[in-house]
Amino acid sequence: MLPSRAGLGLKPEHFRNILESGPDIGFFEVHAENYMVPGGPMHHYLGKIREHYPLSLHGVGLSIGADAPLDKTHLDALAVLIDRYAPQVFSEHLAWSSHGDFFLNDLLPLPYTATTLNRVCDHIDQVQTHLGCRMLLENPATYLEFSTSTLSETDFISEVIRRTGCGLLLDVNNAYVSCINHHREPGAYIRALPLDRAEQIHLGGFASQADANGDPLLIDSHSAPVAQDVWALYTEVLEQMGPTATLIERDNDIPPFDVLLAEVNLADSYLVEAGGQRE
Amino acid sequence: MSKSKISQSEITETNTSRTMTAAAMALALGSAISIAAVPDVAHAEGMEKCYGVSLAGKNDCAAGPGTTCAGTSTIDYQGNAWTLVPKGTCEETASPTSPTGFGQLEAFEEK
Amino acid sequence: MSEQTVFASALLDPAQPCPDGLRAWNGSDPNQRFAVYRNNIVVSLIDALAATFPVCQQLVGEAFFRAMARVFVVAQPPRSQILTFYGREFPAFIDTFSPASSVPYLADVARLERLRLDAFHSADVEPLGTEDITGVLSAPPRLPGLRMDIHPSVAVLQSRFAVFSLWAAHQQADPGLARVDPLQPETVLVLRSGLEVQCIDIAEATGVFMDRLIQKETLSQAEQDAKACEPGFDLVAALTLLLRWQIITSLYPGDEHGQLD
Structure with a gap:
């Protein structure tokens, strides 16, 4: 388990700074695919940082929602990383990103039906068996819905978690973005998820655009600070769940390290308010 | 492998002066070992120029930055509608463009 | 579908x-x-x-x-x-x-940048120490047939264009590109030393020599091929490059015909 602290997405730009200054951060999270390389600085720095901090391994390329078998080579590469770095947690997305021979490098949406439910559960069973550990499944940020869906997203996720025994990675920003995009109430959406199975929270920033009707269309860009509405939702979530490991994500327009550290500290202060303990 | 062995023996038989003896090779390696033991000689002579590389991680789970339309344009990559010419530091080199280059007329005319 | x-x-x-x-x-x-x-x-x-x-x-x-x-x-x-x-x-x-x-030189500059990234992420393999290399001097007859493993980061790019000068100019605030003649052929050695990727401007014959060693040819064969490329090939300088950058990871002494023991 990760500590009930705030953590930060680890960016190569900050490797040296972290090793030199040893900031008081609860954990770091890395995107697994960036470390699926034979050797060199990525492994050098991650190994050093892992000596001092808990680690969350977050996959972005497994394509659990694909209508094709999982890529065994990719599962093997994940197993190698888990063996090498012993992360406290491994998580992936409710989405697909590979099709045929190609990797599309986006977290693409799927309809929620009995068929896709069976497939996602099969895939998660395979992942957990292959890796020998439970995984956390992250709720997606989506921009469209499928008219063929017969289940709500929250029912779909709840059923996947019930059947496979996996945990929930609650991305509060994704919940907010999707709810605005699909005209739902974010608080109600989150309450409909199995929060007792949530072991980690993600917080990130979004970009605001408009759809063809001029209604808001939020993009999960990870390019901005966490929005006020999302912080508000987060404090509500903590009231329901109690202190839970919380990641600050920033992947685009990465600011100086101190700016991210301030966001981490803010999340930590909410965690303390919610009854969490800082060392 | 067999090919290289043949060419080696041919050279040895027909032109011994081109084949280094083991002794000469040992001498060369010995010299190299002593030169390499002295730091930075080569740098001082300007033989080597070195630069680091910046770190980067390319996979992430964020959406692409910018606007929704940046990835959806159809016009600018259809071959018959290509209107761009290289306009970067290549224009500063001694011979910025080859005389056969596609689009080089506009580039030259602008100079 | x-x-x-x-x-x-x-x-x-x-x-x-x-x-x-x-x-x-x-x-x-x-x-x-x-x-x-x-x-x-x-x-x-x-x-x-x-x-x-x-x-x-x-x-x-x-x-x-x-x-x-x-x-x-x-x-x-x-x-x-x-x-x-x-x-x-x-x-x-x-x-x-x-x-x-x-x-016309754009593709070769791209090749160099791609090689640099591959070198950056290549496997970590410990280089041989000076003692191991000095050791082969104790049996000079086995030197011509010597083969070696070169560090996995090492690659040679031989170009018809001034690929090193063009690339290097862009590493500085003021590229000074007017002084670069892109049509001058250049050969570049790419390697990772510690955590840093290096580009080294080398003679074409030195590039041939390195390439043959990477291909597991014997020292003698590599030297001959380099001389065939440029009669003035400087073996001492090329060996110094190998040693200074510590890119030899294994040595396999052989006899003068290149046969392994």
Whole structure:
């Protein structure tokens, strides 16, 4: 388990700074695919940082929602990383990103039906068996819905978690973005998820655009600070769940390290308010 | 492998002066070992120029930055509608463009 | 065709309408929302290429580079989930991309940038210490047949163009490109020393020598091939390069005919 602290997405730009200054951060999270390389600085720095901090391994390329078998080579590469770095947690997305021979490098949406439910559960069973550990499944940020869906997203996720025994990675920003995009109430959406199975929270920033009707269309860009509405939702979530490991994500327009550290500290202060303990 | 062995023996038989003896090779390696033991000689002579590389991680789970339309344009990559010419530091080199280059007329005319 | 097949093919072809069965709560045109996914894929892959080939982007300018990268992305999307490996085919694509033909050295600069990234992520293998190398001097007759393992980061790029000078100029605030003659042939040795990737401007014959050693040829064969390239090949300087950068990871002494013991 990760500590009930705030953590930060680890960016190569900050490797040296972290090793030199040893900031008081609860954990770091890395995107697994960036470390699926034979050797060199990525492994050098991650190994050093892992000596001092808990680690969350977050996959972005497994394509659990694909209508094709999982890529065994990719599962093997994940197993190698888990063996090498012993992360406290491994998580992936409710989405697909590979099709045929190609990797599309986006977290693409799927309809929620009995068929896709069976497939996602099969895939998660395979992942957990292959890796020998439970995984956390992250709720997606989506921009469209499928008219063929017969289940709500929250029912779909709840059923996947019930059947496979996996945990929930609650991305509060994704919940907010999707709810605005699909005209739902974010608080109600989150309450409909199995929060007792949530072991980690993600917080990130979004970009605001408009759809063809001029209604808001939020993009999960990870390019901005966490929005006020999302912080508000987060404090509500903590009231329901109690202190839970919380990641600050920033992947685009990465600011100086101190700016991210301030966001981490803010999340930590909410965690303390919610009854969490800082060392 | 067999090919290289043949060419080696041919050279040895027909032109011994081109084949280094083991002794000469040992001498060369010995010299190299002593030169390499002295730091930075080569740098001082300007033989080597070195630069680091910046770190980067390319996979992430964020959406692409910018606007929704940046990835959806159809016009600018259809071959018959290509209107761009290289306009970067290549224009500063001694011979910025080859005389056969596609689009080089506009580039030259602008100079 | 499966739902995801239709979805995927529409993603990479903006001329296609978005797939049937997609909807928005307000009944708005789903094409505009689908465009978010198109944008994410194309822009993120162009960004990945721009990160791998920064000097190429400087050479032709951002607008041209991104437009060229877009053609490549749509024609050859990645096959690996590991984006740092994306773009191995980009230099060959540039060779065939006619709008870039006025910058004939662009593809070789791309090759150099690709080699640098591969060196950066290559496997960690400990180099041999000086004692191990000095040890082979104790049996000179076995030197001509010596073969070696070279560090996996090491690669040689031999170009008809001044690929090193062009690349190096862009590592400085003031490129001073006016002093670079792009049509001057150059050979570059790429390697990783510790955590740093290095580019070293070497003689063509030294490049031949390194290449033969990487191919597991004998020291004698490598020396002969280098001499055939340039009679003035300097063996001492080439060996010094190997030793100074510590890129020998194993030695396999043989007899004078290159046969292993």
